[in-house]
Amino acid sequence: SKSYTITLLPGDGIGPEVISVAKNSLQLVASLEGIKFKFNEMPMGGAALDLTGVPLPEETLLAAKQSDAVLLGAIGGYKWDNNEKHLKPETGLLQLREGLKVFANLRPATVLPQLVDASTLKKEVAEGVDLMVVRELTGGIYFGKPRGFSTNENGEELGFNTEVYATHEIDRIARVAFETARKRRGKLCSVDKANVLEASMLWRKRVTLIASEYPDVELSHMYVDNAAMQLVRNPKQFDTIVTNNIFGDILSDEASMITGSIGMLPSASLGESGPGLFEPIHGSAPDIAGQDKANPLATVLSAAMLLKYGLGEEKAAQRIEAAVLDTLNRGFRTGDIHSAGLNLVGCKEMGEQVLKSI
Amino acid sequence: SKSYTITLLPGDGIGPEVISVAKNSLQLVASLEGIKFKFNEMPMGGAALDLTGVPLPEETLLAAKQSDAVLLGAIGGYKWDNNEKHLKPETGLLQLREGLKVFANLRPATVLPQLVDASTLKKEVAEGVDLMVVRELTGGIYFGKPRGFSTNENGEELGFNTEVYATHEIDRIARVAFETARKRRGKLCSVDKANVLEASMLWRKRVTLIASEYPDVELSHMYVDNAAMQLVRNPKQFDTIVTNNIFGDILSDEASMITGSIGMLPSASLGESGPGLFEPIHGSAPDIAGQDKANPLATVLSAAMLLKYGLGEEKAAQRIEAAVLDTLNRGFRTGDIHSAGLNLVGCKEMGEQVLKSI
Ligand SMILES: CC(C)[C@H](C(=O)O)[C@@H](O)C(=O)O
Numbered sequence: 001s002k003s004y005t006i007t008l009l010p011g012d013g014i015g016p017e018v019i020s021v022a023k024n025s026l027q028l029v030a031s032l033e034g035i036k037f038k039f040n041e042m043p044m045g046g047a048a049l050d051l052t053g054v055p056l057p058e059e060t061l062l063a064a065k066q067s068d069a070v071l072l073g074a075i076g077g078y079k080w081d082n083n084e085k086h087l088k089p090e091t092g093l094l095q096l097r098e099g100l101k102v103f104a105n106l107r108p109a110t111v112l113p114q115l116v117d118a119s120t121l122k123k124e125v126a127e128g129v130d131l132m133v134v135r136e137l138t139g140g141i142y143f144g145k146p147r148g149f150s151t152n153e154n155g156e157e158l159g160f161n162t163e164v165y166a167t168h169e170i171d172r173i174a175r176v177a178f179e180t181a182r183k184r185r186g187k188l189c190s191v192d193k194a195n196v197l198e199a200s201m202l203w204r205k206r207v208t209l210i211a212s213e214y215p216d217v218e219l220s221h222m223y224v225d226n227a228a229m230q231l232v233r234n235p236k237q238f239d240t241i242v243t244n245n246i247f248g249d250i251l252s253d254e255a256s257m258i259t260g261s262i263g264m265l266p267s268a269s270l271g272e273s274g275p276g277l278f279e280p281i282h283g284s285a286p287d288i289a290g291q292d293k294a295n296p297l298a299t300v301l302s303a304a305m306l307l308k309y310g311l312g313e314e315k316a317a318q319r320i321e322a323a324v325l326d327t328l329n330r331g332f333r334t335g336d337i338h339s340a341g342l343n344l345v346g347c348k349e350m351g352e353q354v355l356k357s358i
Numbered sequence: 359s360k361s362y363t364i365t366l367l368p369g370d371g372i373g374p375e376v377i378s379v380a381k382n383s384l385q386l387v388a389s390l391e392g393i394k395f396k397f398n399e400m401p402m403g404g405a406a407l408d409l410t411g412v413p414l415p416e417e418t419l420l421a422a423k424q425s426d427a428v429l430l431g432a433i434g435g436y437k438w439d440n441n442e443k444h445l446k447p448e449t450g451l452l453q454l455r456e457g458l459k460v461f462a463n464l465r466p467a468t469v470l471p472q473l474v475d476a477s478t479l480k481k482e483v484a485e486g487v488d489l490m491v492v493r494e495l496t497g498g499i500y501f502g503k504p505r506g507f508s509t510n511e512n513g514e515e516l517g518f519n520t521e522v523y524a525t526h527e528i529d530r531i532a533r534v535a536f537e538t539a540r541k542r543r544g545k546l547c548s549v550d551k552a553n554v555l556e557a558s559m560l561w562r563k564r565v566t567l568i569a570s571e572y573p574d575v576e577l578s579h580m581y582v583d584n585a586a587m588q589l590v591r592n593p594k595q596f597d598t599i600v601t602n603n604i605f606g607d608i609l610s611d612e613a614s615m616i617t618g619s620i621g622m623l624p625s626a627s628l629g630e631s632g633p634g635l636f637e638p639i640h641g642s643a644p645d646i647a648g649q650d651k652a653n654p655l656a657t658v659l660s661a662a663m664l665l666k667y668g669l670g671e672e673k674a675a676q677r678i679e680a681a682v683l684d685t686l687n688r689g690f691r692t693g694d695i696h697s698a699g700l701n702l703v704g705c706k707e708m709g710e711q712v713l714k715s716i
């Protein structure tokens with residue numbers, strides 16, 4: 001029987017609670033599918049800072065690299081907000097992405113029929129939204145050099161960063177995006193600011209070039225400001241969106257809020273080879289941490305993405321996805337997606353119900 | 359009696375139609391308020407490209423600089439979309455902003471009670487939204503150097519831009535934002551990505567410092583990805599937002615679409631001294647150009663901002679704003695904001711009705 005090592009990074013806030021639920025789901029589908037998991041829990045983020053003084057200890061990165069897939073809960077919290085840059089939980093996350101070379105971040109934003117009312121958008125605008133943002137994750141202004149602080153000729157302080165892309169970085173994320181679109185509805189929208197930025201002009205040129213390898217996928221281009229509008233005006237027009245690191249950060253969060261249920265949304269970060277990184281898109285929610293109130297479904301669905309994209313275990317992934325839908329159909333809701341007449345449950349109970357559905 | 363020179367830049371697409379309506383409104387309030395206007399119409403954008411070979415002719419910039427205020431229609435169109443960078447209409451606009459040194463871009467996003475149904479957001483989320491985005495307009499990644507294309511050690515092409523801010527650039531836009539918030543509901547939210555970018559860390563530091571000059575304004579900070587979400591989740595939480603050039607480009611467009619009526623939204627771009635630049639936030643809409651279908655009210659309201667912020671003619675500005683509301687109350691709507699039971703009119707007729715209301 002197949003055996004995999006999974007690195008679990010519970011992290012901060014509600015991270016440990018949601019990871020615990022996701023781990024149980026993985027364990028149950030494993031036994032049903034004849035898979036074996038070895039779980040390796042490691043410190044990361046604020047928890048690692050408190051324990052070891054750094055947000056991503058070497059042992060954690062090493063364990064992650066040597067495993068078959070990494071499942072992360074959430075990182076960050078008020079406690080570390082004013083830390084210097086190299087001692088921020090966020091810096092640990094960026095180091096993890098860089099260390100695992102996971103350049104392709106897949107962020108689905110789907111409005112489930114059961115949850116259409118959770119959206120702040122009108123029902124007719126929100127229902128049926130099913131889009132995927134493919135965000136470049138290890139390049140652009142997040143990692144570009146030079147960066148830092150300096151002084152100009154007037155003795156003034158300057159803060160600066162570099163937005164930079166090399167052709168191979170654009171080509172590989174474009175290919176992931178075209179492959180993704182091909183498996184979906186065959187439409188790819190590349191988002192840039194090519195009317196102003198040279199980095200975006202190169203982006204548009206390369207994406208257009210790579211398109212010739214995918215004649216079955218329909219490619220369009222959109223400026224980022226227009227994309228931010230179109231997501232509000234008519235999100236259903238989108239199938240797959242591909243964009244750079246910073247635009248992807250902004251637009252994927254906007255898209256997730258369009259669904260109204262960010263407690264439901266998973267993400268996958270993939271590299272050329274090596275383990276992928278899977279995490280819910282929500283944050284560590286320090287205000288409700290430890291209160292058994294968190295919605296674990298985004299992490300459970302991240303575990304499903306781990307099975308599908310990380311391990312190629314499609315059937316096990318489908319079992320989890322179906323169980324989540326079944327749990328919703330049976331009327332169970334955590335506070336963030338609760339509405340009148342439905343069964344309000346905590347994080348643990350939601351986890352139990354998912355196990356039941358599996 | 360006071361006399362002002364106004365440079366009119368009709369530009370492309372629907373630009374000439376909406377500028378013509380706004381000019382008539384200005385002329386009428388002028389006669390009522392005992393003001394004299396000298397209008398100076400100059401080519402700009404694609405129109406200037408066709409006429410002179412450049413998107414911002416020297417004569418146009420000179421005329422703009424020597425006038426008391428500049429009113430722009432819209433620029434751009436399919437015809438010039440594939441032009442080289444220095445021959446794009448957009449480049450002319452950036453040169454105009456730089457030439458006039460208008461570093462502060464004020465973009466209101468207001469949901470009028472008459473138009474709340476135009477929003478794709480649920481009525482209870484959209485109604486009462488009244489926010490102002492103060493966008494830094496002459497710095498950051500739009501103008502930062504170095505920028506361009508080069509080749510790396512592997513012989514690969516690179517495209518790069520520099521996001522850079524100096525303290526005085528942050529300080530002056532922060533002051534405009536605090537002054538703006540002070541005249542509104544006294545709440546300022548500064549948006550950045552200080553958990554990742556050094557340019558944003560300096561931004562946050564300086565905005566926090568300037569806050570001590572405005573103890574009556576309540577300052578908060580938000581990451582740009584969260585701001586993109588919060589605008590969808592609960593736009594009413596915002597009063598005044600201040601942010602950098604590229605984040606402001608994205609968020610102000612998102613905020614404008616939240617209102618559902620971007621054909622109604624004006625903008626003002628102001629410098630330390632010298633003429634301001636006033637323009638509707640919508641584009642040149644080449645698909646409906648010349649068909650008398652455009653909504654001229656965003657440009658009419660831009661003329662009101664010109665009177666208020668550009669010339670200090672508050673009373674004349676109020677006359678125009680009141681006339682726009684009165685025209686809406688009398689049931690007149692262009693196609694973009696039309697709904698059943700209301701009076702569908704074209705651009706010219708809408709202009710006539712505004713004159714009647716004035
Ligand atoms: C925490 C932060 C560094 C991170 C990012 O900006 O990438 C987060 O917003 C995300 O999108 O995963």
Ligand SMILES: CC(C)[C@H](C(=O)O)[C@@H](O)C(=O)O
Nearest residue numbers: 195196225448449451452607
């Ligand atoms: C046309 C373009 C260069 C411009 C910008 O990005 O500033 C536009 O989107 C705007 O917001 O006025």
